[in-house]
Amino acid sequence: MTWIAxxxxxxxxxxxxxxxxxxRDYEGVTSTLCAGCGHDSITAAIVQAFWELAVRPEQVIKxxxxxxxxxxxxxxxxxxxxxxxxxxxxxxxxxxALAANRDMVCVAVSGxxxxxxxxxxxxxxxxRRNLNMLYIIENNGxxxxxxxxxxxxxxxxxxxxxxxxxxxxxxxxxxxxITLGGSFVARSxxxxxxxxxxxxxxxxxxxxxxxxDVISPCVTFNDHDxxxxxxAHTRQHYHPAIHTDFVPPSEEIKARYDEGASLPIELHxxxxxxxxxxxxxxxxxxxxxxxxxLEDYRARGEIVTGLLxxxxxxxxxxxxxxxxxEPLSRAAYEDLNPGRxxxxxxxETLR
Amino acid sequence: MSATQSRIxxxxxxxxxxxxxxxxxxxxxxxxxxxxxxxxxTGKNLFPSNIQGLPTWYEIRASKDGYLSRSGRVDVxxxxxxxxxxxxxxxxxxxxxxxxxxxxxxxxxxxxDDITVVGIPLAKxxxxxxxxxxVRILMKNIAYVGALCALMDIDLKIVRRLLEExxxxxxxxxxxxxQAIKLGHDYARMNVQCPLPARAEPMQxxxxxxxxxxxxxxxxxxVYAGATVGAWYPITPSTSLMDGFKKxxxxxxxxxxxxxxxxxNNFCIIQAEDELAAAGMVLxxxxxxxxxxxxxxxxxxxxMSEFIGFAYYAEIPSVFxxxxxxxxxxxxxxxxxxxDVLMAAYASHGDTRHPVLFPADPEDCFYMAVQAFxxxxxxxxxxxxxxxxxxxxxxxxxxELEWDDSYRPDRGKVLDADALEKMEKFHRYLDRDGDGxxxxxxxxxxxxxxxxxxxxxxxxxxGYTEDADEYQDVVDRLLVKWETAxxxxxxxxxxxxxxxxxxxxxxxxxxxGAVREALDRLRDTGIHVNYLRLQAFPFNAEVQQFLDAHQSxxxxxxxxxxxxxxxxxxxTDVDRDKLISILHYNGLPxxxxxxxxxxxxxxxxxxxx
Numbered sequence: 001m002t003w004i005a006x007x008x009x010x011x012x013x014x015x016x017x018x019x020x021x022x023x024r025d026y027e028g029v030t031s032t033l034c035a036g037c038g039h040d041s042i043t044a045a046i047v048q049a050f051w052e053l054a055v056r057p058e059q060v061i062k063x064x065x066x067x068x069x070x071x072x073x074x075x076x077x078x079x080x081x082x083x084x085x086x087x088x089x090x091x092x093x094x095x096x097a098l099a100a101n102r103d104m105v106c107v108a109v110s111g112x113x114x115x116x117x118x119x120x121x122x123x124x125x126x127x128r129r130n131l132n133m134l135y136i137i138e139n140n141g142x143x144x145x146x147x148x149x150x151x152x153x154x155x156x157x158x159x160x161x162x163x164x165x166x167x168x169x170x171x172x173x174x175x176x177x178i179t180l181g182g183s184f185v186a187r188s189x190x191x192x193x194x195x196x197x198x199x200x201x202x203x204x205x206x207x208x209x210x211x212x213d214v215i216s217p218c219v220t221f222n223d224h225d226x227x228x229x230x231x232a233h234t235r236q237h238y239h240p241a242i243h244t245d246f247v248p249p250s251e252e253i254k255a256r257y258d259e260g261a262s263l264p265i266e267l268h269x270x271x272x273x274x275x276x277x278x279x280x281x282x283x284x285x286x287x288x289x290x291x292x293x294l295e296d297y298r299a300r301g302e303i304v305t306g307l308l309x310x311x312x313x314x315x316x317x318x319x320x321x322x323x324x325x326e327p328l329s330r331a332a333y334e335d336l337n338p339g340r341x342x343x344x345x346x347x348e349t350l351r
Numbered sequence: 352m353s354a355t356q357s358r359i360x361x362x363x364x365x366x367x368x369x370x371x372x373x374x375x376x377x378x379x380x381x382x383x384x385x386x387x388x389x390x391x392x393t394g395k396n397l398f399p400s401n402i403q404g405l406p407t408w409y410e411i412r413a414s415k416d417g418y419l420s421r422s423g424r425v426d427v428x429x430x431x432x433x434x435x436x437x438x439x440x441x442x443x444x445x446x447x448x449x450x451x452x453x454x455x456x457x458x459x460x461x462x463x464d465d466i467t468v469v470g471i472p473l474a475k476x477x478x479x480x481x482x483x484x485x486v487r488i489l490m491k492n493i494a495y496v497g498a499l500c501a502l503m504d505i506d507l508k509i510v511r512r513l514l515e516e517x518x519x520x521x522x523x524x525x526x527x528x529x530q531a532i533k534l535g536h537d538y539a540r541m542n543v544q545c546p547l548p549a550r551a552e553p554m555q556x557x558x559x560x561x562x563x564x565x566x567x568x569x570x571x572x573x574v575y576a577g578a579t580v581g582a583w584y585p586i587t588p589s590t591s592l593m594d595g596f597k598k599x600x601x602x603x604x605x606x607x608x609x610x611x612x613x614x615x616n617n618f619c620i621i622q623a624e625d626e627l628a629a630a631g632m633v634l635x636x637x638x639x640x641x642x643x644x645x646x647x648x649x650x651x652x653x654x655m656s657e658f659i660g661f662a663y664y665a666e667i668p669s670v671f672x673x674x675x676x677x678x679x680x681x682x683x684x685x686x687x688x689x690x691d692v693l694m695a696a697y698a699s700h701g702d703t704r705h706p707v708l709f710p711a712d713p714e715d716c717f718y719m720a721v722q723a724f725x726x727x728x729x730x731x732x733x734x735x736x737x738x739x740x741x742x743x744x745x746x747x748x749x750x751e752l753e754w755d756d757s758y759r760p761d762r763g764k765v766l767d768a769d770a771l772e773k774m775e776k777f778h779r780y781l782d783r784d785g786d787g788x789x790x791x792x793x794x795x796x797x798x799x800x801x802x803x804x805x806x807x808x809x810x811x812x813x814g815y816t817e818d819a820d821e822y823q824d825v826v827d828r829l830l831v832k833w834e835t836a837x838x839x840x841x842x843x844x845x846x847x848x849x850x851x852x853x854x855x856x857x858x859x860x861x862x863x864g865a866v867r868e869a870l871d872r873l874r875d876t877g878i879h880v881n882y883l884r885l886q887a888f889p890f891n892a893e894v895q896q897f898l899d900a901h902q903s904x905x906x907x908x909x910x911x912x913x914x915x916x917x918x919x920x921x922x923t924d925v926d927r928d929k930l931i932s933i934l935h936y937n938g939l940p941x942x943x944x945x946x947x948x949x950x951x952x953x954x955x956x957x958x959x960x
Contacts, residue, residue, distance in 0.1 A: 058796065058801060062803075080801055091628075098639075099619040100580055103795060122631075321614065337758075343575070344751075
């Protein structure tokens with residue numbers, strides 16, 4: 001077997017949530033991502049958030065597309081059904097699943113390639129449809145599984161591992177989601193669990209499509225001078241004499257910053273990303289202001305994080321469709337069958 | 352054929368108009384009136400991929416013998432479109448009649464002495480009696496209905512009754528329509544010798560039949576099958592299937608007792624952003640426990656193929672209606688073909704094979720829709736219902752549909768919480784019964800039944816794998832399931848000749864009517880043929896037996912490349928030399944002439960040799 005099951009052992013003294021479940025009960029199989037990958041921190045935050053929210057694992061569906069990020073639903077909530085779909089098409093599968101069973105709590109994990117390139121259309125339309133889900137984009141600006149091509153979120157001027165410079169504009173999922181009329185749009189950083197866990201919880205609790213863009217550094221392919229989404233942590237261990245990709249163990253980066261302050265994070269290789277937390281007087285219900293604010297800070301090379309836009313009043317897909325409260329997947333056939341007589345009557349009108 | 356030979360209840364009436372002028376309601380009125388006179392009738396709409404202003408034809412065939420395919424002849428042509436006048440004139444069979452709007456002079460150079468041409472000043476009369484421009488155009492069309500009532504002995508009382516039913520809510524329209532009918536009728540009565548040899552006479556050959564198009568019948572089948580989720584992207588000629596599903600759901604599936612704060616619809620229809628998304632929605636909904644489907648056409652299947660392969664490998668029930676239209680590429684969206692046979696059978700990359708059902712008419716569309724959901728749930732795999740534009744969008748006389756209220760959907764092997772509780776451990780892809788089908792679980796039921804659905808390599812336990820043996824173990828088990836499918840799909844329908852014969856004919860879907868009529872005509876000339884109508888792929892033992900039992904087997908299909916013949920060669924042990932293709936692929940529904948000529952010319956050649 002090429003996947004590794006974690007022993008499900010509960011240690012005495014582990015804290016239980018109100019369902020009597022420990023954090024361990026919200027985990028999945030062991031991650032096969034690179035050590036130090038930002039995605040694993042997000043997985044841990046998801047585990048933490050579900051545990052804190054005390055959601056029954058079987059009440060959750062985990063949806064994903066294709067890519068490093070889309071593997072991660074296997075690494076949390078092993079008691080939930082998961083659907084690792086095809087590249088860029090997760091939103092449609094999630095739409096169908098929730099159309100059938102609106103009682104499920106839907107957490108979806110995608111990446112910048114999955115959502116902003118091949119799946120840009122589905123991303124846009126699920127936001128428009130306001131499907132009741134948490135849509136996490138684990139955003140690292142690079143294609144990892146195919147070894148380091150730029151993704152659509154790579155910033156202009158950002159350099160690839162082999163030095164090639166990206167000269168095209170970046171697609172910002174946050175600005176896009178706000179423009180599309182998204183009802184909940186947030187951004188965070190995989191290294192800031194204190195900010196991330198509450199945002200995940202808020203997104204899960206929101207009625208409608210909660211888009212959460214999480215900057216999640218790729219330690220293997222976006223790890224060099226000139227990258228705007230990189231820690232380049234492993235460079236000092238890279239040995240170019242042998243043409244083999246080698247990923248040494250690395251440490252997770254943790255960031256802390258105060259409300260209202262922009263915080264530069266110095267990376268291992270000396271490059272810097274700047275995280276900007278939302279001002280105290282920022283109004284997350286004002287679309288125009290939100291977009292202006294994002295543009296201002298983008299021009300300065302800073303990344304705005306936090307809950308950037310929310311409209312709790314927008315109707316979700318089922319409200320828009322006027323669907324019955326009881327999940328359609330549980331509808332009794334007796335309630336769905338118009339019956340023999342109805343068919344007879346209908347045909348009388350067609351003669 | 353002489354001009355005087357009567358063609359009572361055995362004629363083709365063709366009407367050439369311009370689309371967007373309301374001619375559809377006039378033509379529908381004619382067809383329904385003939386049907387109510389008890390005459391078997393079929394209507395074929397030949398329309399452009401356009402909203403307004405291009406030529407369109409409606410062909411009504413009345414057949415006392417109940418033949419519903421195209422006959423290849425035109426006995427009465429109503430040539431309302433000056434743009435196509437030359438073509439329409441040429442198409443009239445010798446001895447036939449052409450009626451045209453004599454408001455404007457027609458080209459004197461165009462004439463035929465073997466048909467009768469009748470001029471009626473339809474536009475002039477409409478202009479004199481109606482004020483509003485739009486109404487004048489509509490009433491000009493209704494006026495030709497009136498003229499045809501006189502010329503062809505169509506019962507005016509029935510026409511009046513139909514108008515009263517149609518415009519029950521708008522009585523003013525009944526009067527204006529009746530006035531237009533009278534204008535045409537009286538003019539024909541006074542100026543032409545009525546009735547023509549091609550005319551109607553009341554009979555009782557329609558029994559309890561009714562008129563319906565295949566897409567509406569399929570939509571009704573989806574409702575009765577208990578489908579609750581429909582996802583789609585609009586595409587001709589499948590759109591009316593989802594329109595029908597919506598209409599019937601709104602009629603039958605609004606729950607008056609439901610919580611007013613949420614909603615009342617016991618269904619959810621999603622207009623997707625494209626066909627890829629529609630397929631994803633169908634998979635997601637079936638995976639989560641609803642019965643879900645999508646109607647589409649060839650271009651849509653091309654786009655859905657990635658998901659279809661996923662559903663095959665991850666074993667997710669899903670129903671795909673492919674209302675075939677003319678390919679390749681965009682092709683001719685408003686013309687018909689049977690050109691997606693191979694694509695449906697093998698859609699998607701890698702080793703994939705899918706069960707396909709072949710409805711021949713609206714009756715099949717209804718029952719096969721139900722069957723498709725049962726098969727899909729039972730086999731946990733995508734099922735195709737391969738209809739076409741001719742079946743889907745044209746009006747057919749359909750035997751009364753029956754419903755047995757004791758029907759319960761076959762949801763296949765789905766484990767509930769109790770069953771899971773009794774198991775030591777649940778493994779998604781473990782075949783415990785030897786039929787190649789593993790039990791599945793639905794989300795929201797039990798953490799014990801949770802599994803990770805993936806299109807990547809997986810083992811029988813549902814875990815990710817790149818192990819050679821584990822991979823092969825699963826795809827080999829899918830072959831066992833394929834064998835099970837052969838037993839479950841509907842068997843072919845055999846129609847044996849009156850006497851022993853070495854000649855067989857195989858057809859499927861919308862070619863059935865033309866073949867049936869052709870076989871009667873061939874029998875009258877002494878050629879006897881056994882007929883096997885395929886209802887499904889994979890082929891079961893009866894197909895092989897039929898192939899073995901005949902020296903020559905004609906395969907009739909509406910595509911250029913003999914796709915069904917190819918499929919028979921690939922999937923049976925038939926000697927390919929005994930298969931002879933009869934192909935029709937110009938976009939019009941296959942006429943019986945094509946089958947008669949294809950078969951008899953071959954038999955004649957054999958006789959000479």
